[in-house]
Amino acid sequence: MEKRVTFDHRLLPYLLLTPQLVVTIVFFFWPAAQALYQSLLLPDPFGLSSRFVWLSNFEYLFNDRYYLEAFTTTAVFTFFVTLVSMSMALLFAVLADQVIKGASTYKTLLIWPYAVAPAVAGVMWLFMFQPSIGVLAFYMKAVGVPWNPVLDGTHAMTLVILAAAWKQISYNFLFFLAGLQAIPKSLIEAAAIDGAGKWHRFRTIVFPLLSPTTFFLLVVNVVYAFFETFGIIHTMTAGGPGRSTTILVYKVYSDGFVGQDLGSSAAQSVILMLVVGVLTIIQFRYIERRVHY
């Protein structure tokens, strides 16, 4: 059944849409258009005038070793953030699904990290793992684990991945838990009677039935790792040491605002916009064709 609201007045629908449209235009289309325009310009060294250079900003980017390096860094970062946060969330959701007493307390506690701002989360993890004053760094040193994220690029990467993944676990947890609870209990019972043990049931029944949720979260997490982790990188490593944690969004910022290379920065944001566009299309196409059991 389709629900339809009918308006007597022809202008009313447009009037009602106006606030939403204004917000979208001012805060999305306008800056996007600006970035697109900027990406085709090259300012002079003093920033006094700009020259139209067609696509040479893009051409330059794809010949820039550092830019291609940032792609690899982003890929590694995104892969591990997604993997860690989704697998931890799934584990917690499976455990929470079995809890009977105190289930709501447990769920509430698991949701809290989501309310922490990225910058705050970054600072918190930074403190815990800071080589000279961090609590956890102290214990790691005590048991002899070499640890210095300030100097070692791999350590720094590990740290930002953990912090970024930690923040996203709550979100994934909520969706996984809802997905688990939507699986009829009788299916699990039928499988148990058919002789399947716990792990086999999970592998052959639960996990396949969760796949719509898993796919949805996969896209959401990739988008998160690509774009929303700026605050974490900025507070924890500022893209360093070296360029070891400079992911694409961070490079947009550092090239544009620190390096003052507005043309290149704008070109990079245009490329990122394309990435988001592709991810969105994938997600929409999939959701449209989503299998309903």
Added chain:
Amino acid sequence: MATISIRDIRKSYGNTEVIHGVSIDVADGEFIVIVGPSGCGKSTLLRMVAGLERITGGTIDIGGRVVNELEPRERDIAMVFQNYALYPHMSVFDNMAYGLKIAGQSKEEIRARVDKAAAMLQLEPYLDRKPRALSGGQRQRVAMGRALVRDPAVFLFDEPLSNLDAKLRVQMRLEIKQLQRSVGTTSLYVTHDQVEAMTLADRLVVMNGGIAEQIDTPMAVYERPATRFVAGFIGSPAMNMLEGTAKGSIFALEGGGRLTFGDAELAETERPVLLGVRPEHLKLAASDEAALELSVTAVETLGADTLAHGSLSGANGAGSALVARLPGSVKVTPGDTLPLAIDARSVHLFDAETGRRV
């Protein structure tokens, strides 16, 4: 194949006991139907046999082995669920093969067993389909097939037909009965539908409020209901119940008036009882032979039968509600007064306090 012996089984959720000690002995190959109103504990009982609910007290023995502490998969049972519980992401074939694969059967063996079950259930054209592409009746068959292929010692059914429409239900009822006959597997079948219960069962277990009120063959339950509850639950329309006192061959109705049963002895000493008589045992009679008069307020025409609803009128206990099942050929209209006779042999007496059969 196996016997099942349920001994004084109890189940509590927290401090609330919902099954208050039920004992049932099931012979090898027997088809037992557990019937009772919604919420009486039928599913709980069945799920304890399956191993899906912990047993609070008593023992369950399947094939001479106490299974209280065994996992469902160690009990050699198969269960058919009310909502079928088919694996939605697997084809019909994979649904049926799931248990066999886990049991480590060879590919050929699995193929052979599934094909055989599919043939019995006329599922061959659908083996590659997903459950969502099947009708309700076909899904029901797949659920049966999944139980069948494993060739377990016991089949458990929890209201397997209640999601089907009336016509399909009748058809599947027959198929289940024939299937069970042909494979001869001991079966426990739960339903709230008394027609299903009567038609399927070798023996019935009538449950109410967490206890088994009567365990007997369908005919014995119909002819000699052990309690007032069973009398009212089995049979449609329900048995008429009249309150009063019995002494000798005379039944004195609560609301005044009396019924006399010739030389039949109802009770030696005077006692308050419920007198039950089934609607089909009330017969039209000549006015001077009638035991009572029914003043008709509503008529239901079923074709073969006509149900006359109304209340007792005249000298004999005005007011009590009563239903009579008369032959379809009898013309009755609301407002009629029907003289009815009762055969003393078809009268049931229940103790007014305990509800037990006298």
